[in-house]
Structure formats: structure tokens, C-alpha cells
Amino acid sequence: MISALALLSLQPIFCRLAHAEAPVAAAAVVDAPAVADEGGKAEEKRESAATEAAENADKHLDIDPIGLVQLWGTVYDMDVNPQADTTGYGDPEDDTGVKVKRARLGVRAKWGDIDAALVGGAGAKYDAFSEDETNFSLYQASLGWGSVVGACRVKVDAGVIEMPFQADAMISSGELTFEERGMAAEHIADDRGTGISGAVGSKGGGIKGTLGVYNSGFNPFGDDNLGKSFVFRVDGKVGKRDTTVLWDPASERHGAGVGLGAAGLYTIDVSTTTMGAAADVVVRDQGLSLFGEGTVAQIKPTATTVTAPEVTDPTMRMGVTGEVNYAIGRWQPAARVSYYSDSALGNWTQVLMGLNMHIGMKNDPDIVRIGAGYVLRIESDPVPNDTVRIWAQAKI
16 A cells, blocks of 8 residues: 555645646636526536436446457568577567467456456567467456545556556557557566556646556566565646547547656566666647657666576666557558667667558447558668568457
């Protein structure tokens, strides 16, 4: 409960904006002339119906199924070595063929202020340096509480949950433009962990602070060492547009929004310590979406006889990811640049250009996605290693 109590203590800071806006709104109500026409009565009826619906919703248990399947097809790969591809960050070493990139199955439930989620999943490794994900395992197993307290919105979650550090890692798997993240999001820090987090923000969603404490190693069923990861993140948003996704259905593309975020990470592990920082920006206007993020971290070995450290000397890791896409009806042309540097091993750069088509019913045009793209790899190894890829996704 450390993170939850700490965030509650910061409540006045993150909710000051909401308090400041209250007198203005009150003055506007006092100055507005009283209108007792039919339009006013209709508005009162709508507000009353909305309030009643919200109250009734709190009394019922809502259960939503979760399902996601993502497939990849490698049409062409420049590295045709019959024995093994060259190994590099961001390269899954796929030869011509089809694979399951990612699969998720689970359920989310909400009853009043209480919510819970149980989601399992499996998938292909991100690259040769990533851990194997082919065994079906817990992706999320959480219990949460969230409510409006005065002018603030408060949320506490515990279990296997999202780690609020890098924005690229926080984008839902089913919302990724190319069904994968940049190299920094995969290798600088985990995207989920087992622990507890607390968040406090303004009621209108303009600013939010999140603090989380997690086991240093991802083990949902217990912790056998004193290692811990501490994460703090601040998010701010201007405008009404959703800045947590980079694509919207056509009916939701009006208006603009700018989101800014910054986060810090400190991990005390058995044989290493890691200190990192991240900053990101999202700009959205009509069909245009822009995303940029920079992350840096230093990992240091510590004196221990328990286990060998991951590195033998202090190692700097940094990454930059940028994406631009434009929604034209159900088409989404996009391009992404991902750069990753490991001071001990070298630098890697990827440029991915592609086109998505969103398919579904008229009221839900994003049930199925299909796409194709070209992956340009600029690596320290001079062997040509570009790829032509197609992909498909279905989600509920």
C-alpha cells in the first residue's frame, strides 16, 4: 500500500487544476439567464436519465470477454543463410513463413468502484535477445478500486499489472500500429510486473501521477528476494482527444489533443541496480497522429555471491521511437523509426513503413486489421537483413 498512500498524499497537487476551474464554472452558472423553454426541460431530462443510468450501472456486475489473435507472415527476408540469420536487436530472425505473433484470452469485470481482470497469453519472441513467450502464462491478474474523491480521480491496482514507465510499452497490444513496439520498450524495462500501484489525477483527466512498486523479477506467484522496482510517472493532456491510442474509428476523429509524459525507474535487483528515465509526447489532430519517446537507463553490477550480474561494468542503454500515421477512412498509412543503443554491444536502427486496413461492422470498424509493410534494418553487422511482412489481427 506504500504507492497508494504516497499518491493520496499528492492529491492536492494533481487536483489543483480542477479546484481552480470550479469558481469559474460557478460564476458562469450565476451569470447565465434562466431559461425555462422546452429545450431546457429536455436537457434536464437527459441529465436525469444519465444520472439514473450511472447509478443503476453501479449496482450491476459487468463482464467483458477479451480475445486477441495476431498473425505474421514473412513474404521476403534478405538474410537467406540456410543455417542461421544474423542476430540483432529487433530482429525476430523470421524466414519466409507464417507465425502467431501474439494471442490473448481473458475477461474483465466491474462492479461499482471495484474492477478485476484475468488475462492469459502467449506469443513469439520479440528478437533473439528476448525471453521465450511460447508458454501460455498470466498477462494480467489484477484487482482494483477507483473512484472520484472530491475534485480528484483515485485508482489503486494490485496483482500482475501494467508498469507505468514507457508510453510505448503502455499502449495495448491490440492497438499497436505494426503489432510490435520499438526496441527500447522491449529491452530497457518490463511492460508489466507483479506489485501495487496508485494513481491520483484531476477529475477531468488533465493531469495524473502514478506510483508503483513491483517485484524485481516477473514472478506472479511470489518473490524469493528483496529486489524491487520503483516507478513514478506523470501524465498531462490538453484537449479532448484520446492520447493513449494512435488510431480512432472515423466517427471519433474530431478535435485535437496533446499528451505529455515523463517517468522515472529505479530497480534494486539481486546482482544489479538500474536507474532510468523516459519522456514522451503524443499529438493528434483529426486523422493525424504523432508519437515520440526517448528512454535512457544505466545498469550497474553490485557486489554479490548469490548470482552472476547481467553486466560486468556499468552499461548505458538508450532508445528513441517515433511514429507518424494518418487515418483516411479505414486506411492507415504509417511509418515508425526505432533506435536502440547498448554501450556494450552497439547500435541498431529500424525503419518500418506500412499500410493498415481496418475491417468490421459499421458501428465497430476495428474488429479486424490487415496490413503490409517493409522493415529496413540498419545494423552494425553489414549483412543485408531487410524484411517484407504482412500481418492480420482480430480482437474483441
